[in-house]
Structures are given as C-alpha cells and as structure tokens.
Amino acid sequence: xxxxxxxxxxxxxxxxxxxxxxxxxxxxxxxxxxxxxxxxxxxxxxxxxxxxxxxxxxxxxxxxxxxxxxxxxxxxxxxxxxxxxxxxxxxxxxxxxxxxxxxxxxxxxxxxxxxxxxxxxxxxxxxxxxxxxxxxxxxxxxxxxxxxxxxxx
Numbered sequence: 001x002x003x004x005x006x007x008x009x010x011x012x013x014x015x016x017x018x019x020x021x022x023x024x025x026x027x028x029x030x031x032x033x034x035x036x037x038x039x040x041x042x043x044x045x046x047x048x049x050x051x052x053x054x055x056x057x058x059x060x061x062x063x064x065x066x067x068x069x070x071x072x073x074x075x076x077x078x079x080x081x082x083x084x085x086x087x088x089x090x091x092x093x094x095x096x097x098x099x100x101x102x103x104x105x106x107x108x109x110x111x112x113x114x115x116x117x118x119x120x121x122x123x124x125x126x127x128x129x130x131x132x133x134x135x136x137x138x139x140x141x142x143x144x145x146x147x148x149x150x151x152x153x
Contacts (some may be wrong), residue, residue: 003132006034006040006058008036008067014082015033018127019033021125036049037070037071037072040070044085057088060090063075063091065094065096073105076092091113
C-alpha cells in the first residue's frame with residue numbers, strides 16, 4: 001500500500017497548481033489536502049476529526065510556511081518533537097525568500113526548503129520532481145518501514 005502525500009496549503013491558486021503538478025508526475029500516491037496548521041497537526045497526531053485514521057504516516061509532508069491558525073514552522077517543530085512523526089520527510093514549500101524563515105526551517109529539521117517558482121512550467125517541474133523523489137526514490141529510515149508494515153497487517 002502506497003503512503004499518501006500530505007499537502008498543507010491554504011492558497012487556492014498554489015493548491016490547484018501543486019495538485020496539477022503532482023497529477024502530471026503520475027504518482028500513484030493519494031494526495032491528502034489540508035488547509036491550515038491546526039488541521040495538519042490534528043491529522044498527523046490523529047486527533048479530533050482524524051482520530052480514527054489509520055496509523056501510518058505520509059510518504060512526505062509538503063508544508064506551506066504561511067498558514068492560518070498555526071504556521072508551517074510551528075507545525076514542523078511539533079512534527080520534529082514528536083517521536084512517532086519525526087522521521088516524516090518534510091518539505092517547506094513557500095513563496096518566502098526571507099533568510100530568517102529559511103534558517104529557522106533548517107534549525108527545526110526540514111528536509112528541503114523550496115521557494116515556489118513564479119513560472120507555471122518551473123513550478124510543475126519542481127513539484128513533480130519533489131513528489132517523485134520523496135514518494136518513490138527516497139529510502140525512509142528502517143524503523144519507520146517496520147512500523148508501517150506492522151500497522152498495515
């Protein structure tokens with residue numbers, strides 16, 4: 001069973017473009033879309049509306065920086081501080097070129113920080129390559145594989 005890609009994005013235009021780019025990359029992974037940081041944490045921590053979801057983690061977390069309610073850096077911090085979540089590959093996908101945002105994301109343990117390209121073609125290429133790398137090519141830590149195999153039986 002393929003793990004889903006978790007996309008946390010509040011901007012409707014960026015969301016539409018990201019979904020189109022992932023579709024064009026022909027990944028078979030389901031894409032789960034969440035619109036703010038609180039919803040993302042509820043999903044990841046399996047609480048509130050997501051309390052009954054299966055216990056496997058996403059293949060990759062594509063996380064916008066500027067989210068309503070709880071921003072992407074706060075979500076990243078909670079993910080990295082939670083043992084069951086800390087090995088999820090996390091990509092900050094943002095329009096921010098602010099050096100403090102970039103530095104903070106890496107301090108918190110982001111795997112990649114991608115500034116959203118303005119040109120549609122460049123954006124599609126970047127997202128497709130990210131999706132293929134993290135969902136198909138990347139080898140997760142051995143412990144996460146064992147946990148997920150056990151959870152799926």
